[in-house]
Amino acid sequence: METIKQKIQSLRDELNQHNYNYYVLDNTTISDFEFDIKLKELQKLEEEHPEFFDANSPTQRVGGAITKNFETVTHKNRMYSLDNSYSKEDLQDWEKRIQKILGATETEYTCELKFDGASINLTYENGKFIKAVTRGDGFQGDDVSNNVKTIRSIPLNIKEDFVQEFEMRGEIILPLDGFNKMNEERVANGEEEYRNPRNTASGSLKLQDSAEVAKRPLDCLLYQVVTSERKYKTHFESLESARKVGFKVPKTIKLAKSIEEVFEFVNHWDAKRHDLPYETDGIVIKVNNLHQQEELGYTSKAPRWAIAYKFAAEQVSTVLNEITYQVGRTGAITPVANLRPVQLAGTTVKRASLHNADQIEKLDIRENDTVYVEKGGEIIPKIIGVDFTKRPLNSTPTLYATHCPECNTELVRTEGDAKHYCPNEFGCAPQITGRIQHFISRKAMDIEGLGGETVDLLRKEGLIENYADLYDLTVEQVIPLERMAEKSAQNMINGIEKSKEIPFEKVLFALGIRFVGETVAKKLAKHFKSIDNLMTADFETLISVDEIGDRIAQSIIDFSNNLGNIQLINRLKSYGLQLEVSQENLANQTNKLEGQIFVVSGVFHQMNRNELKKAIEDNGGKVSSSISKKTNFIVAGDNMGPSKLSKAESLGIQIISEQDFIDKIS
Incomplete structure (x- = not known):
């Protein structure tokens, strides 16, 4: 006789199979009525026997869990952005770049549709769904597991043979039919329609009640398996296997043996994309071979082995009502076109950036003009031209602002710079607020419990005038603020206190020195080791650092010579912020490889590729992605490409093994 436990498991397996058949294979094998019965x-049996509870049971897909605060989770593997291309020439240039690194004449590609939804990272261990995290800023996102479990096309249990620990990357989408039905219901109920499927899908993931999410016809299309296990040799093979074990991998994916075959795929879907049941805004092309992907690696923002081809942007015309000016945290002035509202790519567009004075002059943009607007990369609205046939007779050329719109200080523009700037660094409100908001941001000090609106409120209440003032705040000062309770006030103060543990390279980025972005801050921190060494360095010393040019060097000197900045740094030191590289990190760094350039190529066994690169940099060396006359050593693992080997030999570059390298730094 079948036991209760066996009966429960049998029902779970059967319902999971029906879900898979309907939501992934689009093949109905049971009526809705029979499924509900x-x-x-199963629900009744689980209620009567709670000892057999399973968080991944089909009964848990109906929702009901309430999430008031979505926990921030750091991604185990960073979710990078993609570089964009807008022409076939861009794709050909990309192929030349990767072939230069690989030294290969033939490379196989995968072509996939780029879905317009909300990026998601799904974690699985031993065949079980563990969690779902939004992309966020690529480094960390929000845990939306309760909501994602309601999406029936996502498997919660995998029984078939697959990798043990892995992440599935994909896009949560709202198919057009489902979106239209949702809007029909809203109209019938006298509610405002949702604007577009992408924003509605993204917003659904942050609803507090997962039962409400379960009512929405969300779907999930998967596009990447991330794992340290070397079970598959190609990206295509890994996705085909993922499809077989239950993941919804679109069948539109195609292998291309050449860039010409990539163009064929692009041409086909540029014409056919409007026939798809969901929105797509382009094509993603990837190097298929996973070993070659490792060889190519990443830039600071994107994988070198993948690129997005964006379809021609939708274009509309509307009237430019007024040109206004915004002030950024560095004092940079951005002219903004305030437009007569117009629908563009599924959203209502009211404003567009005009970039700078040169752009306005080049296009001869004036107030009351009828202008052509498109979304750059189908995200940011921009004006691409003027309909001169509709220009009013009394039109006059635009005179660019001469004074700051916020503090009325006369604007400055240095030679060779496209932007105008407000020099009133410590007295211009948007600059003050902007610098503090940058300081607390995720990639900088990452202060939990403190957001941009609160910063603005703190400044307006006179509690802070700069980022150093944050460290003087008390719970008692913060509680009276609007929408602030005792617990949230305490969380803010705790977050500020915890930020004192943030490492030097991030503190340096947080300071907001002009032209010192995240990557430059890392290089400067590694070279100078402390804020004192950096601020006392002269121009020649600064430009001698790899990739630090005249503009960055001068900006650092200007920052370091400013009395206000010196006082801020001294205050941050007194509060205990990390303004030098920690002793622990210094202990792992040497100058053994200083001045030497390495190329890492092949498959390694004692260290993975990233550990090898870090070891080179920690010992003063530099990692290059391609072989040149400047290369000193190639660290060669298994399967090093023959063309790379040939080039290295022709240039007389020394080739060393993984063990040789380890001995070199020991």
Whole structure:
């Protein structure tokens, strides 16, 4: 006789199979009525026997869990952005770049549709769904597991043979039919329609009640398996296997043996994309071979082995009502076109950036003009031209602002710079607020419990005038603020206190020195080791650092010579912020490889590729992606490409093994 436990498991397996058949294979094998009867039977058995509870049971897909605060989770593997291309020439240039690094004449590609939804990272261990995290800023996102579990096309259990620990990357989308039905219901109920599927899908993931999410016809299309296990040799093979074990991998994916075959795929879907049941805004092309992907690696923002081809942007015309000016945290002035509202790529566009004075002059943009607007990369609205046939007779050329719109200080523009700047660094409100908001941001000090609106409120209440003032705040000062309770006030102060542990390279980025971005801050921190060494360095010393040019060097000197900045740094020191590289990190760094350039190529066994690169940099060396006359050593693992080997030999570059390298730094 079948036991209760066996009966429960049998029902779960059967319902999971029906879900897979319907939501992934688009093949109905049971009526809705029969499915509901079996689901209710399973719910009853689980209620009567809580000892057999399973968080991944089909009954958990109906929702009901309430999430008031979505926990921030750091991604185990960073979710990079993609570089964009807008022409076939861009794709050909990309192929030349990767072939230069690989030294290969033939490379196989995968072509995939780029879905317009909300990026998601799904974690699985031993065949079980563990969590779902939004992309966020690529480094960390929000845990939306309860909501994602309601999406029926996502498997919660995998029984078939696959990798043990892995992440599935994909896009949560709202198919057009489902989106239209949702809007029909909203109109019938007298509610405002949702604007577009992408924003509605993204917003659904942050609803507090997962039962509400379960009512929405969300779907999930998967595009990447991330794992340290070397089970598959190609990206295509890994996705085909993922499809076989239950993941919804679109069948539109195609292998291309050449860039010409990539163009064929692009041409086909540029014409056919409007026939798809969901929105797509382009094509993603990837190097198929996973070993070659490792060889190519990443830039600071994107994988070198992948690129997005964006379809021609939708274009509309509307009237430019007024040109206004915004002030950024560095004092940079950005002219903004305030437009007569117009629908563009599924959203209502009211404003567009005009970039700078040169752009306005080049296009001869004036107030009351009828202008052509498109979304750059289908995200940011921009004006691309003027309809001169509709220009009013009394039109006059635009005179660019001469004074700051916020503090009325006369604007400055240095030779060779496209932007105008407000020099009133410590007295211009948007600059003050902007610098503090940058200081607390995720990639900088990452202060939990403190957001941009609160910063603005703190400044307006006179509690802070700069980022150093944050460290003087008390719970008692913060509680009276609007929408601030005792617990949230305490969380803010705790977050500020915890930020004192943030490492030097991030503190340096947080300071907001002009032209010192995240990557430059890392290089400067590694070279100078402390804020004192950096601020006392002269121009020649600064430009001698790899990739630090005249503009960055002069900006650092200007920052270091400013009395206000010197006082701020001294205050941050007194509060205990990390303004030098920690002793622990210094202990792992040497100058053994100083001045030497390495190329890492092949498959390694004692260290993975990233550990090898870090070891080179920690010992003063530099890692290059391609072989040149400047290369000193190639660290060669298994399967090093023959063309790379040939080039290295022709240039007389020394080739060393993984063990040789380890001995070199020991």
